[in-house]
Amino acid sequence: MTETQKKQLETQLWNIANTLRGKMGADDFRDYILGFIFYKYLSECMQQYADDILREDGVLFCDIDESTDDGKELLEAVREEAVERLGYFLKPNELFSQLAAKGAGETDNFILEDLSNVLRHIEESTQGHDSEDDFQALFEDLDLGSSKLGKSENQKNELIAKVLQHLDQIDFRLDDAEADVLGDAYEYLIGQFASGAGKKAGEFYTPQQVSTILAKIVTSGKSALKGVYDPTCGSGSLLLRVAKEVKDVGGYYGQEMNPTTYNLARMNMILHGVHYQRFDIRNDDTLEHPAPEHAGKTFDAIVANPPFSAKWSASAVLENDERFSAYGKLAPKTKADFAFVQHMVHHLSDDGTVAVVLPHGVLFRGAAEGHIRRYLIEEKNYLDAIIGLPANIFYGTGIPTCILVLKKRRQHNDNILFIDASQQFEKVGNQNQLRAEDINRIVETYRTRESKEKYSHVALLSEVAENDYNLNIPRYVDTFEEEEPVDLAAVSAQLKALEKEMAENDAMIVGFCEELRILGPVL
Numbered sequence: 136m137t138e139t140q141k142k143q144l145e146t147q148l149w150n151i152a153n154t155l156r157g158k159m160g161a162d163d164f165r166d167y168i169l170g171f172i173f174y175k176y177l178s179e180c181m182q183q184y185a186d187d188i189l190r191e192d193g194v195l196f197c198d199i200d201e202s203t204d205d206g207k208e209l210l211e212a213v214r215e216e217a218v219e220r221l222g223y224f225l226k227p228n229e230l231f232s233q234l235a236a237k238g239a240g241e242t243d244n245f246i247l248e249d250l251s252n253v254l255r256h257i258e259e260s261t262q263g264h265d266s267e268d269d270f271q272a273l274f275e276d277l278d279l280g281s282s283k284l285g286k287s288e289n290q291k292n293e294l295i296a297k298v299l300q301h302l303d304q305i306d307f308r309l310d311d312a313e314a315d316v317l318g319d320a321y322e323y324l325i326g327q328f329a330s331g332a333g334k335k336a337g338e339f340y341t342p343q344q345v346s347t348i349l350a351k352i353v354t355s356g357k358s359a360l361k362g363v364y365d366p367t368c369g370s371g372s373l374l375l376r377v378a379k380e381v382k383d384v385g386g387y388y389g390q391e392m393n394p395t396t397y398n399l400a401r402m403n404m405i406l407h408g409v410h411y412q413r414f415d416i417r418n419d420d421t422l423e424h425p426a427p428e429h430a431g432k433t434f435d436a437i438v439a440n441p442p443f444s445a446k447w448s449a450s451a452v453l454e455n456d457e458r459f460s461a462y463g464k465l466a467p468k469t470k471a472d473f474a475f476v477q478h479m480v481h482h483l484s485d486d487g488t489v490a491v492v493l494p495h496g497v498l499f500r501g502a503a504e505g506h507i508r509r510y511l512i513e514e515k516n517y518l519d520a521i522i523g524l525p526a527n528i529f530y531g532t533g534i535p536t537c538i539l540v541l542k543k544r545r546q547h548n549d550n551i552l553f554i555d556a557s558q559q560f561e562k563v564g565n566q567n568q569l570r571a572e573d574i575n576r577i578v579e580t581y582r583t584r585e586s587k588e589k590y591s592h593v594a595l596l597s598e599v600a601e602n603d604y605n606l607n608i609p610r611y612v613d614t615f616e617e618e619e620p621v622d623l624a625a626v627s628a629q630l631k632a633l634e635k636e637m638a639e640n641d642a643m644i645v646g647f648c649e650e651l652r653i654l655g656p657v658l
Contacts, residue, residue, distance in 0.1 A: 144305065145323045148172065151301045152324065155294070165328040166276040166395060168298070169321070173273075173402045175302050176317060177223065177257065178231035179309055184221060185213050197227045214260070222266030222411040229253040235303035238296030246299075247279050247292050269401055269411040276395050318375075318407035325370050325399070341369065341440040341492070342528060344569040346376040349490040351578045352520075352540055353436040354380040362386040364434040366421040366478055367441045371400035374414075375407050377436055387414040388429060390421045422447050422474050425458075435487040437479045443494045443532065447471040457481065462510050464503040472497045473507045480517060480541060488519075489541040494534055495523075498606035509604040512551070512596070517541045520552040520581055523608045525560040527567045537608070540581070551599055552584050554591045555612040589614045 148168075155164035185196035189209070196213070200206040214224045227233070234253065238246040254274040261270040284291040307317045326343065341349075354360070354377060363377045368389030378384045387409060391397040397418040404414045417426035449468040453459055458481040459474070466474040472493050479489045497504065498521065512518050520540040527533040535557060559573040569577075576590075586593050592611045602610055641656065648655030 141319065144320050147305055148320055148324055149327060151298060151305075152327075154298055154301065165324075169324065169399065169402065170274055170277040171298060171302055172317075172321065172324075173406060174254065174257075175231040176307060176309075176406055177221075178225060178229075179307055180221060181217060181223075181225045182230055182232075183309060184217060188213065188216055197230070197233075199227055201226065201228075218260060218264050218266070222261060222264070223257050223270055224260040225253070225257065229256060231299070232303055235296075235299040238292070239300050244296060245288075245292050246296055247288065250295065250299075251279050266411045269405075269414070269416075272394075273398055273401060276398060318403075321403060321406050322372060322375075325372065325403070341373050342568075343372075343376070344574055345440070345492060345524070345528065346373050346438075347574055348522070348538065348569075348577055349373065349438045349440075349492070350377040350380045351574075352490045352538070352581055353377060353438055353488040355488070355578075355582055357381060357435070359383040360385065360436050361484075362388055362432070362434045363436040363438070364388040364429075364432075364479075364482055365437070365439050366390050366425075366475065366482075367392075367439050368400050368416060369396055369440070371403040371416065373438045373440065375403065375409075377438060385413070388416075388432070388434065389414075390417045390419060390426050390429070392418070392420050394418055421478060422471060425478070429482070433482055433484040433487065435484045437483055437487065437489045438491070439475060439479060439489075440492040441472065441475040443472070443534070443536075444469070444496065445471045447474060449474075462507050464506045464510075466507065467503055470496070470500070470504065473504050476511075476539065476541070477507070480511075480515075480543075483541070483543055485543050487543070489539070491539050491541075492524075492536050493539055495537055495607075497539070498537060498608065505604065508606065511541070512599060512604055515543075516545065516548055516596070517543060518551055519545050519547070520554065521606055521608065522554040522577060522581070523557045523612075525557050525567045525569070527565075528560065528569065547584060547593075550593050550595050551606075552581065552591065552593055553606075553608055553611040554580055555608050555614055556590075557608075558614070 152164060152168040155167055182196050189196060192209070194209065199209050201210055210226065217224045234246050234250055237249070238244050254277065258270050258273060261267045279291065279295065281291075284294050309317070322343075350373070353363075359381050360377070360383070362385050363374055365371075365373050366389070368374060368391050371387075371389060374387045374389055378387075387404060389400060391400055397416065400416050401414075404416065405411065415426075415428060417428060419426060446469055447466070449465045449471075453465060458478050459465055462477060466472065466477070476489075476491060476493075476497075479491060483489055497508070518539065519542045520538075522538040522540070524536045524538065526535040529536065554577060556569075556573060556577050559576065560567040560569055562568075580587065580591050584593060585591060590612065594611050598611075599606070645655045
């Protein structure tokens, strides 16, 4: 697929999404359109897979008559293989194309009940199988009875049928094994929804330019990963972005607290061709209730964009939690930033890398945070680099942020690299964006570990200790720009010229007033 064709697909999907925009808020129409795209994807995968395994029998999946004994036998054989390979099963009459065609008919075109049954059957087909957790409640946010779709049942049906018809006309190009066309289009839609979601966008989406930096950092020097982990995975975009930087990822692991976003993440994995046995995404509060399935696991790449300065319990019970106990302090109740860092370090393998986006306050705040920061540097020597990012690059917040890079086995264990990339960006609408050259400069500086004037500094640990472990970037990277000297003689000459011009203007005004025989200004 060419770049032009890709853009056309993205535009088509966005236009279809806008069919629902006038009926409901951004959050709601996002959930409907992404859910329907996912249903179409599952349906086309099912049909493609079934046709392949039925080829020797000279039968097409859609031609099977399930009312006959032979038809039932064939469907059962397909079902067994499909649930094992794909993780789910759909009957021929449950395929997306069948419902779209029925909804487009002149008569007998009410499909809401059929659609609701099909979505439920997809989940039911996984019960008792390895894929059950990965498909459970995936479609729970698609409320086909919602009044947001229309006042009457017929209005709701008309709208949904229209959306399905438009989607049915789009070729998802599933036979193009070399291109992740639909996955990229799905990512595009998530990004579009995030740009209009305001503060809520941070719950499910990390801007692609930031994701790229994190992904390139944690994969530096690696061609494959045993596993990648994101403890606040949102829609799963960060995990998938890491996979673009290496040849192979053994497994994708994540945890997400918001149920709707958790559903997005699982759909996103499947749409990108990640087999259900290769991802393990869990729904719960990472700090308070870490997934038991992830206990004891370590990962060689960990990326995260946690909610900035989130509140958490900081309960005394957690002081004995193995993630936090060695530090002697818990992150404060009103700022869980370092709690997330501690959680990630706990799950980091000896040769792994953490790259996490945090607010600047983690670099210099004192009390418990200062204690944890000092422990990470002085006692463990895990902090490898700090990268300052521009303000206003995240949806919903304009605060400047930074990336902390941590390793347990650091190659450069006598220093910490500081990069100030806060002034390298372009303004696009209301947002600041990192350009390709800005991203490349950050990553290249991280990899070469060079001190560059007004941009980066390799600080010895002794220098950090002298600053009492305050990591505020301006302490290490001097970006001060001297103002050009003022030519006082030129300024004086300009002032005199202005005075002369003002006097001439005043005299002219007085002359006009005398001609009009009105009182003029007093000079």
